[in-house]
Structure formats: structure tokens, C-alpha cells
Amino acid sequence: MVSWKNSVKAINWNEEMKYKDICDLFVDKTIKIRTAVRVSFCKPYVRKAVNEWLKSGIEPDLTVELKFGRQEKSIELSAQSLIHDYGLSPLDALLFIDWANRSPQDALQALQSLRHKSTFVPVSITEEMWKQVTPEVMEEYRKLVSEDKLKQERIERRYNEIANREIDE
Amino acid sequence: MDPITIAIGAATAVTIVIVRKVRAKKRLDAEKDAFITALIEENMLVKEQGKALAQVVAQNATAYMKESPDLILEQKCANVLKDFFPDGIEAKFNTLQTEESKEKFVKDLISKLKDVMGVGLNAVIFKGLDATDCGVYQYMDEEYGKTITLNKIYLSENPVELIKTVIHEMKHAVQFEAIFEGNKLGYSDQRLAQWLRCIGKDNYVKGDYCYEAYALQAVELDANMFVDGVMEEFGKSN
Numbered sequence: 001m002v003s004w005k006n007s008v009k010a011i012n013w014n015e016e017m018k019y020k021d022i023c024d025l026f027v028d029k030t031i032k033i034r035t036a037v038r039v040s041f042c043k044p045y046v047r048k049a050v051n052e053w054l055k056s057g058i059e060p061d062l063t064v065e066l067k068f069g070r071q072e073k074s075i076e077l078s079a080q081s082l083i084h085d086y087g088l089s090p091l092d093a094l095l096f097i098d099w100a101n102r103s104p105q106d107a108l109q110a111l112q113s114l115r116h117k118s119t120f121v122p123v124s125i126t127e128e129m130w131k132q133v134t135p136e137v138m139e140e141y142r143k144l145v146s147e148d149k150l151k152q153e154r155i156e157r158r159y160n161e162i163a164n165r166e167i168d169e
Numbered sequence: 170m171d172p173i174t175i176a177i178g179a180a181t182a183v184t185i186v187i188v189r190k191v192r193a194k195k196r197l198d199a200e201k202d203a204f205i206t207a208l209i210e211e212n213m214l215v216k217e218q219g220k221a222l223a224q225v226v227a228q229n230a231t232a233y234m235k236e237s238p239d240l241i242l243e244q245k246c247a248n249v250l251k252d253f254f255p256d257g258i259e260a261k262f263n264t265l266q267t268e269e270s271k272e273k274f275v276k277d278l279i280s281k282l283k284d285v286m287g288v289g290l291n292a293v294i295f296k297g298l299d300a301t302d303c304g305v306y307q308y309m310d311e312e313y314g315k316t317i318t319l320n321k322i323y324l325s326e327n328p329v330e331l332i333k334t335v336i337h338e339m340k341h342a343v344q345f346e347a348i349f350e351g352n353k354l355g356y357s358d359q360r361l362a363q364w365l366r367c368i369g370k371d372n373y374v375k376g377d378y379c380y381e382a383y384a385l386q387a388v389e390l391d392a393n394m395f396v397d398g399v400m401e402e403f404g405k406s407n
Contacts, residue, residue, distance in 0.1 A: 031378055038379065087301060092380055099381040110384040113393060114376075116323075116330040118337040120306040120388070122373035123345075132349045133365065140362030148366070 016166040017054040019159070025091065030152070033159045035091070040162050042098040049079070049094050051168035059083060059090050064097055066104040075108070086114045233390045235398070238354035242343070243395065245285040246336060247402030253278050254332075254403075262328040271324040279317065279335055287353055288315075288342040295321040304334035306341040308349075308368075315342065333396050340392040344368070363387035 022039055023032035039050055049060045063078040077100055082093035100107035123129075133141070170178075253274075254261045265271045276293050283290050292313035298305075298320040310316040317338045323331035344364045347356050367373055367388045376383035383389065 026378065034382075035378065088380060089378070092378060096380055106384075107381070109393075110380060113384065114380065115301055116303040116327070116334065117301055117376070118304045118334040118392070119376075120308070120338070120341040120368075121310075122368055122370045123309055125369050129349050133361075134352075134358070136358040137348070137361045137365065140358045141365050144362055144366045 015055075016168055017051050018164055018166055020163040021054055022050075022091075022167075033156055035095075036162070037155050037158050038095060039091075039167060040158070040165075042095070043101060044168075046094050046098045046101075048168050050091065051166070053090050053094070054167070060094055062094065062097060064101065066100055066108075086111065088114075233387065233394065235394060236356055236360055238356055239391075239395060239398065242286060242354070243398040243402050246282060246339075246399045247405075249278070249281050249285055250332070250399065250403040253281070258329050258332050262324075268321065268324060271328075272321070275319070275324070275331065275335065278332075279339070282335070282339050286339055286343055288339065288346050290315050290317060290342065292316045294318045295324070297321060303330055304338050306338040308342075308345040317342075333400065336396045336399050337392045340395040341388065344388055344391065364391070 019036040019040060022036040026032045026035065039047060042050070045062070049062045052058075053060050060079040063076055063080075065074050065076050067074045077097055079090065079093040079097060082088045082096055083090055088096060096107065250258075261274075262271060265274055272295050275295075279290065279293050292310070292315075294313075294316060296318060298318070300322070302320055303323055304317060304319045307316045307318070308314075317335070319331060319334065323334070343354065345368065347354060348361050348365050348368070352361060364387055367386045373388075374382045374386055384393075
């Protein structure tokens with residue numbers, strides 16, 4: 001297993017990790033806070049795995065069995081496979097397992113896309129381009145921006161509540 | 170009438186009014202109580218028996234729903250696939266011997282899809298990408314403008330995924346053009362706003378820190394659902 005110690009900036013290997021320690025993994029402030037809050041909503045066994053990974057720098061080897069569908073189909077999903085076969089980071093692999101636990105079919109469908117990524121290049125929207133957007137669409141867009149702003153504020157409040165809490169509490 | 174009688178009469182009248190009001194209030198309170206009790210019982214019933222249904226309803230209320238232009242487009246694209254792949258995608262690709270013939274075939278397919286979807290495209294580029302990167306759409310490529318880049322490995326390794334990627338990228342083209350070049354297909358303003366919210370460099374979530382957040386963005390959800398819809402329609406004849 002690859003050691004991630006060099007990329008994980010945790011300092012106190014003997015202490016339990018806190019949510020604010022997750023922020024050391026990212027540069028962008030929004031991503032830091034959202035990820036920390038996201039982890040706080042994970043199942044306890046996922047949070048435990050995140051804590052262990054942050055403490056030790058060793059890749060998680062969490063494996064879960066997911067059951068879904070009426071016929072109760074089940075498949076195994078492992079952090080190691082997500083990291084090495086699908087190219088996810090250790091943290092994203094654990095978050096993915098948490099997602100799959102909540103919505104197995106959605107997550108497994110997304111897994112298929114992971115093997116064959118199709119995407120687009122996001123654009124810098126110019127003033128000329130903004131002029132092409134109709135006023136009605138702009139109104140709806142502004143509503144979405146307001147909603148997102150409120151969401152972000154809620155996320156930041158949540159982060160402030162949990163920042164100094166231990167992840168594995 | 171003597172004053173005492175008047176006074177007694179007045180007091181009686183007032184008493185009657187008060188009693189009626191008190192009775193009316195009691196009746197109202199009793200009705201309220203009964204209503205509240207019924208509501209609570211109904212709520213408990215809903216909680217016990219309707220939890221699953223309530224969950225499904227809630228999920229659908231917030232889930233990303235297709236709009237009618239999508240259904241029309243899915244059928245049109247599926248018809249194109251049926252013409253190009255009468256015996257299936259792999260069967261067709263097996264008849265194409267060289268990489269050049271495969272590239273030309275895919276370009277011809279994209280040209281046809283472009284027409285039925287009503288989008289513009291300036292270049293289709295095949296090149297070697299990472300093994301898990303199938304394709305990319307660019308609305309504003311510096312050299313060509315509207316461009317689709319496809320991983321040429323998929324021409325021989327996984328033509329089915331390649332075709333799905335083509336459809337996925339073409340749907341991104343539909344999204345961009347609907348926002349910035351006139352909403353010819355008739356999507357709702359809310360839908361265009363949802364897409365607009367994701368396509369800017371500041372807002373688009375790349376898949377490198379949380380794949381769930383990336384996959385659930387409106388533009389990606391939309392394109393993936395579109396591919397599923399087209400393939401389902403196409404699969405009805407294969």
C-alpha cells in the first residue's frame with residue numbers, strides 16, 4: 001500500500017484528528033469547508049476510516065457490501081479498488097463509499113462513468129456571453145445564486161461548530 | 170317598566186349572550202380538538218405506512234427531471250444510431266478494418282447527430298488520452314471553437330463507450346447553445362439557469378475532490394441521463 005504521509009499534512013500522529021485538519025488537504029476555502037462538513041455527515045465507520053488515514057497516512061482498506069434492488073443484489077465496494085482502479089484519492093474513495101451506502105444505485109452508476117470519463121471544459125463567461133442570456137433565465141439564475149449563498153452560509157456555520165471536534169467522535 | 174325589571178331583563182340578556190358565546194367557543198374548541206386529533210392520527214398513519222412513499226415523493230420533488238425536448242431528442246438520436254448500427258455498435262465496428270475508417274465513421278455519425286440535435290461543431294479530434302478519459306467537449310477551444318475530443322484508444326478497445334461519450338458530449342453542446350445561442354429546443358428557464366450555474370470556471374466542480382459532487386451537477390446529470398435515454402431507445406431494436 002502506498003503511504004500518503006507526504007501528502008497528508010497532519011502533524012500529531014498520536015492524537016485524534018479534527019475536522020479542521022481536513023482543511024490542510026485543500027487550498028480552496030470553499031472546498032476545504034465543504035469537504036470537512038461532508039465528512040461530518042458520513043457514517044461513523046467512514047469517519048473512523050478518514051481519521052485513521054489522516055493520522056497514519058496509510059491508504060484506507062475499507063470494504064463494504066452494498067445491497068440494493070428488490071432482489072437484494074449485493075456487491076463489494078473497496079476503498080483500495082476505488083483508489084487504484086478508478087483513480088480516486090483516498091478521501092474521495094471513503095466519501096464515495098459513504099455515498100454508495102446512502103444511494104447504492106446512483107453511486108454504482110457513477111462508478112461506471114468513472115471508468116470512462118466524459119466531460120467538458122468549463123468556460124470563462126464573457127460579458128458578451130452574459131448579454132446572450134435572456135432576462136428570464138437570468139432571474140432564475142439569480143435565484144439559484146441566492147440559494148447557493150444561503151447553503152454556503154449554512155455550511156460555514158456548521159463548519160464553525162465542528163472545526164475543533166474530533167472526526168472519530 | 171320599573172327599573173328593577175329593566176335591570177333584570179338586561180342582566181338576563183347579557184347572561185344569555187355570554188352563555189351562547191361560551192358554548193360556541195366550547196363547540197369550536199371541541200371541533201378544533203377533534204380536527205387536531207384526526208390530523209395527528211392521520212400523520213401517524215402516514216408515518217407508519219406512508220414513510221416509503223413520502224420518501225419517494227420527496228426524492229422525486231428534488232430529483233433532476235427530464236423535460237420534453239429531451240424525450241424528443243432521445244428518440245431522434247436513437248433513430249440515428251439505428252441507421253448507423255443496424256446490427257449493433259460492436260458488429261459495425263468489427264467491419265471497419267483501419268483506425269482511419271473508424272475515425273471517419275464516427276465523424277460521419279457526429280455530423281448526422283449534429284443535424285438532428287441542431288448544434289454546431291467545428292472539429293472532432295481523435296487523440297491519445299488517459300485510459301479512463303473517454304472524451305471532452307469544448308465550447309470555446311482557442312483554435313477551433315466548438316470541439317469534441319475523443320480518446321482514439323476507444324475506437325478499438327471500447328466502441329460502445331465511445332459512442333456513449335459522443336452522445337454525452339453532444340448533449341453538452343446542446344446545453345451551451347441553449348443558454349448562449351437561443352433556446353431553439355424549448356427548455357424551461359429554470360433548466361437553462363441550472364446549467365448556467367455549472368458551466369462557469371468558478372462554479373464547475375471537477376471530479377478530483379468529490380466525485381459525488383461532480384456527478385450530481387446539473388450538466389453532468391443531464392448528459393448522463395440523456396445517454397441512458399438514447400441507449401434505452403436504441404436498445405429497443407437491438
